[in-house]
Amino acid sequence: MNTLALPSRRGVACAALRREWLSHRLNRFLYAHLALVLTAGALPLLTPGDALARGAAWWLLHAVLYAVSLSSLLLGLSSAHAEADEFVWLLGQPAGVGPWLGGKALALIVLTGASSALLGLPTLLMGGGSPELMLATAGAAGVAVVCSLAGLAVGFWIRDSVRGLIAAVAMWLVLLFGMDILLLALAGAPAVQANPDWWIVALMLNPFDAYRVTVLFAVERAAFSGLNAGWLAGWWATNAPLWLAVLTFVWSGLALLAAWLGARRRVDG
C-alpha cells in the first residue's frame, strides 16, 4: 500500500503545467489567438518606409486592445471551462488546489506571454525595431497575461460555459469602453475638476487604459493637455512603462487570487 507517497507541491505544479500544455495542443482558442497575434504582428509591414518603426507600435496598440486582449481572455476562459466537468476529481485530491492552479496558470502565462513576442517579430525582422516597438510588445505581453488569468478566474467562478462567456465579454467591454465612457461623462463634473488626480487614478488602474496611454506617450511623444492640473498626471507621463509593469503584475496577482478562490469552491449544489 502506497498511501502517503504524495508528491511535493512542485511535483503537482509540474504535472498541472504539463497537462495544461498538452490540453492546449488541441485548443482552437489557442490557434485563434496565435493567428490573431501573427496577423497583428504582420500588419505594421503595410506601413511603408521610415514610418515603419513608429507605425508598428500604433498598429500593435489597436490590435492588442481590440483583438489580442479578447482572444487571451477567451483562452483563459476555455482553459477553466475545460476542467469544469472534472472538478469532482481535482478537488478530491489530497494535493489541494493551490499547486495545481499554480502549474496551470504558469502554463497560461508562458503561452500568452511568449506568443506576444510574435507581435513584434515581423517588424523586427524587417528592420523596423525601435524602443517603441519593444515597449508596445512587452506591454502587450502584460495585457495578454492579465486577460488570460482574468478569463481563468471568470471560468472558475462561472462554470456554465454560456454564462461564463457572457460575463467574460462583458468584463472586456467594461475595461475597453465602459470605464472610458464613464470617465468621459464625469470629466466635466465640478468635483472631478477640483480633484483631477482622482480622475487620473481611475484611468491608471485600468490596464487597457494604462497600456493605451503608455504606447501613445511613447509613439506620439504626447502628454495630457492638462498636465499642470495635477501632479499625478505628470508622474504618470514620466513613468508610464514602470506603472504599466507594476499594474499588470498587480492585476495578474489579483486575477490569480480570484481564480484560486473560484477553483477552491466546493462542488455544492
Place this chain on the structure above:
Amino acid sequence: MILVRDLKKSFGSRHVLTSLDLAVEPGVVTLLVGSNGAGKTTALRVIAGLSDPDGGTVTIEGHDLRRERKAALARLSFLPQAPRFHPRLTVLQVAEFYARLRGRPTDAVPAALDAWGMCEFERVPTGKLSGGLRQRLALAVFSLADAPVLLLDEPGLSLDPEWRQSLQHFLRHEARRGRTVLVATHLLGEWERRADRCLLIEQGRSQGELPPDRLREHFPRLGREDDGGPVTPIESCAFTS
C-alpha cells in the same frame, strides 16, 4: 475505516443530510442504499471532501477530514457518479496526470488501464469516449490511487454486465485486502449477493443496517430488477493477485 457522526448538510432551505451516522469497516463491501434523494450522493461528496458539511464530523482512517484534510484525503479514493474528464486529453494523459497527483509512478498506469480494458483506447481523447469507456477510465484512475478507503457513487451505471461483474469482483478483492469499501447505489439487485453489509439512509438520516440477503424484503420492487447474473468466483477474477 470511515466514521461519520451527526453529519448535516443543507442547500438553502432543503435539508439533505439531517443527522447521518455511519461506521464503515475495512475488509467488507458495504452498500449505502436508499431511495432517490435520500442523500447518498451528498453523503459521499461530503466524505470525499468535495462539499463542506454544515455540522458533524467525518473521520477517515483516524484522520479528521476538517482538521487533517490532506492526510484524510490521501487515504481515500472517490469515484463520482457519471465521471467526466478534460475532453482534449487522451486516456493515457489523464491517467498519467492522476498518477502524478497521487505520487504514484507512471509505470503503474499501463497495468491500471489494462485491468479495465482501456489500453487500446489510450490515445483517444476522453471527449470521444462513450459513457461506458469513460466509466472504465474512471475506474482505472480510481484504482491507481491505491488508497485504503474506496468510495464509489453508482459505479456500475454505464457499464455493461461483464464489466459490472468485474467491478464487483475488484471491490470484493480490495475488501479482502483489508480496504474499506463503501458503494452508494440504488441498483440493489446487482449487489445483494456481492455486498457484505448494507446501510440504509432515508431523508438524510441513518436508518440502521440490513443484511444484504434481506434487501428484497425491504425493497419489494427489487424482484423486477436485473439480478446481476451468475456470481463468478473471486479466484477467477483478473484482479486477484
